[in-house]
Amino acid sequence: MKRVLSIILGGGAGTRLYPLTKYRAKPAVSLAGKYRLIDIPVSNCINSEILKIYVLTQFNSASLNRHIARAYNFSQFSDGFVEVLAAQQTPENPGWFQGTADAVRKYLWMFEAWDVDEYLILSGDHLYRMDYRLFIERHRSTNADMTLSVVPIGEKLASSFGLMKIDSTGRVVDFSEKPKGDALRQMQVDTSTLGLTPEQAREKPYIASMGIYVFKKQVLVDLLKRSMEQTDFGKEIIPNSSKDYNVQAYLFDGYWEDIGTIEAFYDANLALTHQPQPAFSFYHEDAPIYTRSRYLPPSKLLDCHVTESIIGEGCILKNCRVEHSVIGLRQRISSDCVIENSLLMGADYYEPMSESSQHLTRGKIPMGIGEGTILRRAIVDKNARIGRNVKIVNKENIEEAEREDLGFYIRSGIVVVLKNAVIPDGMII
CATH class of the missing domain: 3.90.550.10 (Spore Coat Polysaccharide Biosynthesis Protein SpsA; Chain A)
Structure with a gap:
């Protein structure tokens, strides 16, 4: 070779x-x-x-x-x-x-x-x-x-x-x-x-x-x-x-x-989340898939209900429900959230905890998924800030849409939230 x-x-x-x-x-x-x-x-x-x-x-x-x-x-x-x-x-x-x-x-x-x-x-x-x-x-x-x-x-x-x-x-x-x-x-x-x-x-x-x-x-x-x-x-x-x-x-x-x-x-x-054996598996000792080493801490799940999902490194999930989803690096999901059939790519960096709380007091939205938010059949790109009580569910079953001004696209019925997008509290997509 x-x-x-x-x-x-x-x-x-x-x-x-x-x-x-x-x-x-x-x-x-x-x-x-x-x-x-x-x-x-x-x-x-x-x-x-x-x-x-x-x-x-x-x-x-x-x-x-x-x-x-x-x-x-x-x-x-x-x-x-x-x-x-x-x-x-x-x-x-x-x-x-x-x-x-x-x-x-x-x-x-x-x-x-x-x-x-x-x-x-x-x-x-x-x-x-x-x-x-x-x-x-x-x-x-x-x-x-x-x-x-x-x-x-x-x-x-x-x-x-x-x-x-x-x-x-x-x-x-x-x-x-x-x-x-x-x-x-x-x-x-x-x-x-x-x-x-x-x-x-x-x-x-x-x-x-x-x-x-x-x-x-x-x-x-x-x-x-x-x-x-x-x-x-x-x-x-x-x-x-x-x-x-x-x-x-x-x-x-x-x-x-x-x-x-x-x-x-x-x-x-x-x-990749399918059981018992997905069609493609990263769990293959003889032929591993390599990537960059990031030395992130283990993920922390606080009173969560998680089924058929992959949780990346360095995540913090609080009192939420995650079903059939892939959660990427450094992702934060707040309490009372529901994540179903979704792909969250996570974040490129940590926002300091103190900074998050300051954002809340100033009316700004911290990085991650805010309290009470529901995601179904969605892709959320990196560093997105999704506010509280947001519903990203494609309620009108739209197949294709381009709303870059609002921070999202819809492709084949899948809502794609842009990288660095800010979705305000209470928004329904």
Whole structure:
């Protein structure tokens, strides 16, 4: 694995995850109370003994840079590193990244300098645990020019992914990026050849690309230099090269979720609370997910009723009810609150207790959730100040709304309270 260089694509503007990407890059969005999305691919690399890792990013990368600098410091006796490469303008390339392939092309001069055999291209907004060693072994054993990691999927999600057809040897013979209508139906295959049962094959008649690729070094260099106008792997590079190159498919049979939308992000976080065994678990001794060490105190629960929930470090909960929710770092929840089916991201810092009481006396709202507040099906971003007797319940069942002036959005019926928002006492959303 020392002959592999990993390149993690940090994503574009993150419009599908907005407003969580209002102040941060998509890979820096919080996950499971204490992690960030970028921790997933970086941890998979470390657990797979791939220690040369670049992260390409373009938008709001300050918090991502800070997180990576504090979380991933390898020994000076190893050649391991995790380094952020932000989009930059140069005399040769005056524009920003135009797509996934263009992002890699802009830094190709740096990647070429490494004496490696393969480039592993990863996405920064997926939730999964994968041993890339098996993936790369398959790539090498088939002498592939490039290998795509794939999963079988159903009709509902198919048009959101790059779909392919493969032959009996696993070689990709046809590839179509996010097809619709007739083009989508033409990509149906018998997925039982992948080892699925007939019933599973009927439910999932498509083979989807996970957006995870491994390329022979020289193949990727040639492809990116030869066709400068092709800016995206899924839309252009891979479909146009499947005929001339040995493109192989590697079936991944574990849990994998693209959490690039608010709804998918919300569902994936809350699924972590399921019993007895969630589809994805952070409790895996052989392949841990790493993140930044914060040295926070244990959480304190004072006369609370908590069911099927995750409580992050450093929280203080008083006489409240929490059901099927994820509570992030340093979160304060006051008495008589009800938190149901919600994701609270917590806070970046502690507000001194004395300061909180002063805020109350001055009519200001302290950080956290005020007394008597009810939250249902909500995402509360970091450092939000929610007053007393607030009801965030989407009482009119609105699917989409943008009320940035009031500190919230509604996406797929989920109320998203903005980072640093102030929700006054008694407000009903």
